[in-house]
Amino acid sequence: xxxxxxxxxxxxILGAREIGVFLVILTLCVALAAPGTRxxxxxxxxxxxxxxxxxxxxxxxxxxxxxxxxxxxxxxxGSLIAFCGVLTGILFTRATAGMAFPAAFAITVAGVLxxxxxxxxxxxxxxxxxxxPPFVVTLGTLVILRSQSQLYTHAxxxxxxxxxxxxxxxxxxxxxxxxxxxxxxVPVVILVVxxxxxxxxxxxxxxxxxxxxxxxxxxxxxxxxxxxxxxKVFAYGSAAFLAGLAGLLYAAYNRQGDPSAGVGYELxxxxxxxxxxxxxxxxxGSILGTVLGAMLLQVxxxxxxxxxxxxxxxxxxxTVVGAIVLLAVLFNVIxxxxxxxxx
Numbered sequence: 001x002x003x004x005x006x007x008x009x010x011x012x013i014l015g016a017r018e019i020g021v022f023l024v025i026l027t028l029c030v031a032l033a034a035p036g037t038r039x040x041x042x043x044x045x046x047x048x049x050x051x052x053x054x055x056x057x058x059x060x061x062x063x064x065x066x067x068x069x070x071x072x073x074x075x076x077x078g079s080l081i082a083f084c085g086v087l088t089g090i091l092f093t094r095a096t097a098g099m100a101f102p103a104a105f106a107i108t109v110a111g112v113l114x115x116x117x118x119x120x121x122x123x124x125x126x127x128x129x130x131x132x133p134p135f136v137v138t139l140g141t142l143v144i145l146r147s148q149s150q151l152y153t154h155a156x157x158x159x160x161x162x163x164x165x166x167x168x169x170x171x172x173x174x175x176x177x178x179x180x181x182x183x184x185x186v187p188v189v190i191l192v193v194x195x196x197x198x199x200x201x202x203x204x205x206x207x208x209x210x211x212x213x214x215x216x217x218x219x220x221x222x223x224x225x226x227x228x229x230x231x232k233v234f235a236y237g238s239a240a241f242l243a244g245l246a247g248l249l250y251a252a253y254n255r256q257g258d259p260s261a262g263v264g265y266e267l268x269x270x271x272x273x274x275x276x277x278x279x280x281x282x283x284x285g286s287i288l289g290t291v292l293g294a295m296l297l298q299v300x301x302x303x304x305x306x307x308x309x310x311x312x313x314x315x316x317x318x319t320v321v322g323a324i325v326l327l328a329v330l331f332n333v334i335x336x337x338x339x340x341x342x343x
Contacts, residue, residue: 017277021292028299032306040306048185050302052172055187056249057268058294062198063242064269065290069202070235071215071282072127072134077243077269078262079145080119084112084247086149089158089257096164105168109248116244119145120237127236128229142266149259158257165255172253187249191291194242199287207234215282264318271321272297274328279336297324 032041040046060077067074091111095104119141126137160168171190175183202208210231213221222228251257274280275296276289300320305313 015286018286018289018292021275021289021296025296025299028303032303048183050298051188052185054295054298055191056246057272057298058191058291059194060243060246061269061272061290061294062194062287063239065273065276065278065285065287066211067235067239068273068278068280069215069282069285070211070232071218072235073138074123074236074239075135075138075266076141076145078265079142080116080240080243081247081250081262081265082259083145083149084116084244085251085261086153086158086257086259087112087115088248088251089160090152092160092168093158101167112248113241113244116240117237120240121233123236124229124232128232153259155259160251161255169252169255172249195287195291202287207231211235212283267321267325268297271325271328274325274332279332280329
């Protein structure tokens with residue numbers, strides 16, 4: 001067919017790294033079609049849950065990728081997701097007590113996203129003006145935000161389960177084309193919007209090109225007239241904004257604002273970004289690649305949970321994620337050395 005995607009056209013759309021990750025995903029999906037796992041992995045419920053988890057991870061992993069491309073890192077994402085989930089519970093329960101759902105919903109979303117962006121601006125300011133290492137700044141907010149989440153709630157989740165919150169819970173638990181075997185969850189639609197927006201921003205806009213430039217050589221970028229602080233605000237603000245959005249969605253999915261949520265999620269975000277081609281030294285990365293990295297990570301974790309030979313598969317998740325990060329970083333190091341040798 002004339003409209004089919006040929007190999008050359010596919011390479012222009014994705015790139016070699018993205019094609020490689022995509023092929024690995026396809027290989028894993030074929031492997032999980034084995035008799036022992038086929039019925040569970042390809043079930044309607046697992047498809048919906050897997051795509052939901054891919055979407056939720058991808059949303060905040062995109063933010064992590066933007067920061068890494070800019071030459072930084074954000075280790076606070078898991079705690080920020082928990083903090084925004086708790087803030088969602090606080091704002092929404094109070095707002096719904098005195099006003100109609102649309103107004104309560106709008107106030108909650110605006111309040112949570114504004115708070116998350118402020119965290120991102122703080123990160124950018126501390127890194128740029130105080131010259132503090134991003135690792136230290138975001139590690140500090142990781143601890144502070146987790147502590148504040150527990151203090152506000154006395155370590156007890158804020159429940160969002162009764163009829164007042166049904167429309168809010170639809171954000172993560174709702175289905176489009178419900179009744180169809182391949183119905184999709186609302187987070188998948190939100191991910192598509194985020195993916196298209198940030199892919200265009202990073203590839204087509206001036207601020208996106210500035211993020212790559214700052215990550216590649218900050219001093220040279222500053223001397224060329226680029227506003228480095230503005231670029232860092234965009235990078236860290238995007239990471240925090242998307243973590244706040246993920247916090248809202250996780251609160252809707254779990255039907256509670258849980259101060260213990262999001263533990264270790266920052267490592268998952270880094271893993272997805274690095275698998276997708278982001279270099280931890282900055283200046284390289286791909287938004288679409290990050291989503292494919294999140295997809296690969298979640299397919300692997302889903303496959304582990306379906307293996308009948310493992311008695312406690314969830315306990316292996318940390319080992320798998322850590323190993324994937326190390327392998328992805330090693331692959332990037334080898335690739336960079338080869339590029340330097342050719343140059």
